[in-house]
Amino acid sequence: MNKLTGDVKGKRVAMVCGVPMDVENCPVRDVMDNIGGKWNSLMILSLADGPLRFSGLRRLIPDISQRMLTQTLRDLQRDGYISRTVFPTQPPSVEYALTDLGRSLLELLKHFVDWSLANHAAIRTARDTYDGAP
Amino acid sequence: MNKLTGDVKGKRVAMVCGVPMDVENCPVRDVMDNIGGKWNSLMILSLADGPLRFSGLRRLIPDISQRMLTQTLRDLQRDGYISRTVFPTQPPSVEYALTDLGRSLLELLKHFVDWSLANHAAIRTARDTYDGAP
DNA sequence: AGAGCAACTCTCAAAAAGAGACCTACAATC
DNA sequence: GATTGTAGGTCTCTTTTTGAGAGTTGCTCT
Numbered sequence: 001m002n003k004l005t006g007d008v009k010g011k012r013v014a015m016v017c018g019v020p021m022d023v024e025n026c027p028v029r030d031v032m033d034n035i036g037g038k039w040n041s042l043m044i045l046s047l048a049d050g051p052l053r054f055s056g057l058r059r060l061i062p063d064i065s066q067r068m069l070t071q072t073l074r075d076l077q078r079d080g081y082i083s084r085t086v087f088p089t090q091p092p093s094v095e096y097a098l099t100d101l102g103r104s105l106l107e108l109l110k111h112f113v114d115w116s117l118a119n120h121a122a123i124r125t126a127r128d129t130y131d132g133a134p
Numbered sequence: 135m136n137k138l139t140g141d142v143k144g145k146r147v148a149m150v151c152g153v154p155m156d157v158e159n160c161p162v163r164d165v166m167d168n169i170g171g172k173w174n175s176l177m178i179l180s181l182a183d184g185p186l187r188f189s190g191l192r193r194l195i196p197d198i199s200q201r202m203l204t205q206t207l208r209d210l211q212r213d214g215y216i217s218r219t220v221f222p223t224q225p226p227s228v229e230y231a232l233t234d235l236g237r238s239l240l241e242l243l244k245h246f247v248d249w250s251l252a253n254h255a256a257i258r259t260a261r262d263t264y265d266g267a268p
Numbered sequence: 269a270g271a272g273c274a275a276c277t278c279t280c281a282a283a284a285a286g287a288g289a290c291c292t293a294c295a296a297t298c
Numbered sequence: 299g300a301t302t303g304t305a306g307g308t309c310t311c312t313t314t315t316t317g318a319g320a321g322t323t324g325c326t327c328t
Contacts, residue, residue, distance in 0.1 A: 027254035028247050029176070034257075035246070036170050038285080042163070054306050065286050070307065080260025091294060091305050101256055108249055112169070113162050115242055120161035122235055123168075126214025172316085188275050199317050204276065224325060225274050 034079055039064055039072045041109055044081060044098065048106055051085075051097035081105060168213055173198055173206040175243055178215060178232065182240055185219075185231035215239060 035041045039061070046052065046060050057069060064072075073096055076082045081102035085095045098106060169175045173195070180186065180194050191203060198206075207230055210216045215236035219229045232240060 031250035116165035
């Protein structure tokens, strides 16, 4: 019997790092989907230094389409990572900022940034080796 | 002038957390693409307790297609996170295991698992609030 | 002899992402 | 006073990714 499986409510289910990886309703997958999206974590990192407006974010991440920018912001807002505030100027301006939850996640993401910088060279080397050997 | 931009080799570029977010050749994006894929980090977590074979991984992550399993394993192998060892049994069996680099990343991912468990309730609440207010 | 496993690959359909046009309303420029 | 620009989007169309599932090769077990 595999130590990597367990029972949750009578249902046989995979366990990863002690967490039941039930396909639906798995906390880890839920969060991973958020940080896992192509733009999501980049967006949170971009708001690290303070609130930004729609067009400010576009300038900061020049290769995101408006469509994906809108959608990513909505997704992150929905899950409580960022807030959206409309100021009644003419034309209205909309400011996006990290919430407490978002700042909490940001702390984790910063470790990733550090790790990336420290290990980038090793990854590039591995990749070149792999690609070089047909 | 925005503190969020800087110059890299004479090219104006966005800065995030002090890191130049040059669209190509950005270390952070490079790593984020790896942990960011839908299955990538789940795969690394799945190998946390020891090496597994192709079919073992399928059982552990029942909702991944064979196609994506193959591709995810190749990607992670290419970037040096996992190793692939073929044993000359009949039929040959193939074992996937974390490398040192993979185990190093795993330590970071474990923090995510912890964070997910701690904050999952808050995310669900935020989501329900957002969805409940049309 | 027939079924099953292991580790894939291949094809086709569905879903997600990207490109880019379009929209409303105001402000500044020529 | 006509054009151009900005802000914060939406809409449509095309391309790229994913997913579902059948097929493959060779051996083993019943």
